[in-house]
Amino acid sequence: MTESLTVRDNRTGQEYDVPIADGAIKAADLGKIKTGDDAPGLAVYDPGFVNTASCRSSVTYIDGDKGILEYRGYPIEQLAEGSTFLEVAYLLIHGSLPSKVEYEQWVHDITYHTFVHENVKGFMEGFRYDAHPMGMLMASVGALSTFYPEAGMIQDADNRQMQIIRMIAKMPTLGAWSFRHAQGKPFVYPDNDLSYTANFLSMLFKMSESKYEADERLVRALDTLFILHADHEQNCSTNAVRSVGSSQVDPYSAVAAGIGALYGPLHGGANEAVLRMLRRIGSKENIPDFIKGVKDGNERLMGFGHRVYKNYDPRAKIIKKACDDVFEVTGVNPLLEIALELEKIALEDEYFVKRKLYPNVDFYSGLIYEAFQFPPEMFTVLFAIGRTPGWLAQWLELTQDKEQRIARPKQLYMGDRGLDFTPREQRWA
Numbered sequence: 001m002t003e004s005l006t007v008r009d010n011r012t013g014q015e016y017d018v019p020i021a022d023g024a025i026k027a028a029d030l031g032k033i034k035t036g037d038d039a040p041g042l043a044v045y046d047p048g049f050v051n052t053a054s055c056r057s058s059v060t061y062i063d064g065d066k067g068i069l070e071y072r073g074y075p076i077e078q079l080a081e082g083s084t085f086l087e088v089a090y091l092l093i094h095g096s097l098p099s100k101v102e103y104e105q106w107v108h109d110i111t112y113h114t115f116v117h118e119n120v121k122g123f124m125e126g127f128r129y130d131a132h133p134m135g136m137l138m139a140s141v142g143a144l145s146t147f148y149p150e151a152g153m154i155q156d157a158d159n160r161q162m163q164i165i166r167m168i169a170k171m172p173t174l175g176a177w178s179f180r181h182a183q184g185k186p187f188v189y190p191d192n193d194l195s196y197t198a199n200f201l202s203m204l205f206k207m208s209e210s211k212y213e214a215d216e217r218l219v220r221a222l223d224t225l226f227i228l229h230a231d232h233e234q235n236c237s238t239n240a241v242r243s244v245g246s247s248q249v250d251p252y253s254a255v256a257a258g259i260g261a262l263y264g265p266l267h268g269g270a271n272e273a274v275l276r277m278l279r280r281i282g283s284k285e286n287i288p289d290f291i292k293g294v295k296d297g298n299e300r301l302m303g304f305g306h307r308v309y310k311n312y313d314p315r316a317k318i319i320k321k322a323c324d325d326v327f328e329v330t331g332v333n334p335l336l337e338i339a340l341e342l343e344k345i346a347l348e349d350e351y352f353v354k355r356k357l358y359p360n361v362d363f364y365s366g367l368i369y370e371a372f373q374f375p376p377e378m379f380t381v382l383f384a385i386g387r388t389p390g391w392l393a394q395w396l397e398l399t400q401d402k403e404q405r406i407a408r409p410k411q412l413y414m415g416d417r418g419l420d421f422t423p424r425e426q427r428w429a
């Protein structure tokens with residue numbers, strides 16, 4: 001039996017049967033509800049897409065109430081424990097786990113595309129000495145489209161794969177160089193003997209030594225953080241990638257748009273805000289006053305709350321564990337004590353419990369990044385590197401989805417109509 005919804009329009013008394021498929025009705029079906037032939041169809045008003053599905057997707061599953069996150073059906077906890085970032089990237093892009101041969105080929109291909117054209121280096125050096133690395137990353141990724149004009153042939157499956165490999169491979173190079181630029185340090189070229197994440201650390205921190213070898217525990221922790229950030233279904237930046245990608249532009253331009261979205265403080269910038277908040281609180285004794293300010297509505301407890309997770313964010317649990325591993329190498333970040341106490345109080349406080357506000361992925365990630373000695377401006381860059389396979393998996397899905405059209409939301413027009421224009425000379429006379 002087909003499921004349906006019966007809607008009665010009280011303006012006309014007319015009833016409509018609207019089919020339900022996959023737990024959703026089509027907004028276009030509501031558009032058939034009109035008060036007259038020439039009247040506009042009924043629209044759905046949904047700022048922020050709180051209850052609007054924009055696509056069908058098989059990449060990532062989230063159950064916010066139960067705190068579940070799965071990539072292609074695999075729970076994030078198992079992937080974080082037993083997989084690598086590049087294997088997860090393969091899973092997201094190809095839809096299934098690789099065989100040994102497929103994995104080795106994938107790792108080889110990505111490793112051998114980490115270099116960028118020398119001209120990229122040239123223009124990155126042209127940024128101001130204090131340029132924000134995320135701005136540099138966004139511009140550089142966008143600029144890659146000029147180096148690979150064939151990337152615009154998005155109907156060609158082989159070409160799509162080529163650009164996907166290039167982008168995943170080059171993102172750490174561009175991210176590391178954005179970091180080195182602000183520090184006035186020379187750019188370090190990729191080292192193909194190293195793993196994806198170890199090579200990234202080398203490009204970030206290598207100085208005069210002939211080979212940079214990061215502590216394996218740090219490599220693993222950063223790799224895990226990349227896994228945790230690899231996809232999160234239709235979040236703000238993924239929606240930006242899909243929206244811009246729906247114009248059929250090349251994937252570099254679409255991902256540059258995603259990076260722009262991720263730059264914002266309510267999205268990727270939250271962990272930086274968490275650190276600022278923890279520093280401002282300063283010591284455990286000041287926590288009650290701070291919590292009072294939050295409850296009085298003067299500010300937000302950054303790193304708490306999520307649009308989707310109304311239970312514990314599963315990624316936050318894994319990050320908390322990674323914190324221990326990293327601090328074993330680097331020494332404990334003194335802000336951790338404040339964060340733990342803040343979490344303890346907030347989890348018991350009625351204000352937060354009632355609103356289902358729990359720590360999200362950003363609550364602890366900033367503390368780890370700081371232990372690596374990343375300046376806060378780099379946090380979103382790290383997020384972007386991790387999110388790249390997810391953006392590309394979603395973009396790939398978009399390019400093959402027959403139902404997708406150019407993204408073009410409706411508006412409810414609230415402005416004036418039909419005013420008469422008076423030329424400047426008369427208006428200002």
Ligand SMILES: CC(C)(COP(=O)(O)OP(=O)(O)OC[C@H]1O[C@@H](n2cnc3c(N)ncnc32)[C@H](O)[C@@H]1OP(=O)(O)O)[C@@H](O)C(=O)NCCC(=O)NCCS
Nearest residue numbers: 266267270294300301302303304305306307355360361362
């Ligand atoms: C993530 C976030 C933007 C989600 O926003 P949202 O789904 O639109 O939720 P709302 O802003 O509608 O919040 C619902 C209620 O909880 C409160 N709330 C939400 N997040 C809060 C926070 N971090 N601290 C205090 N109160 C918070 C709101 O004030 C609102 O209360 P009200 O019902 O009394 O008005 C929001 O929780 C937030 O700003 N968190 C801090 C920033 C952050 O950590 N972002 C990273 C996300 S991964």
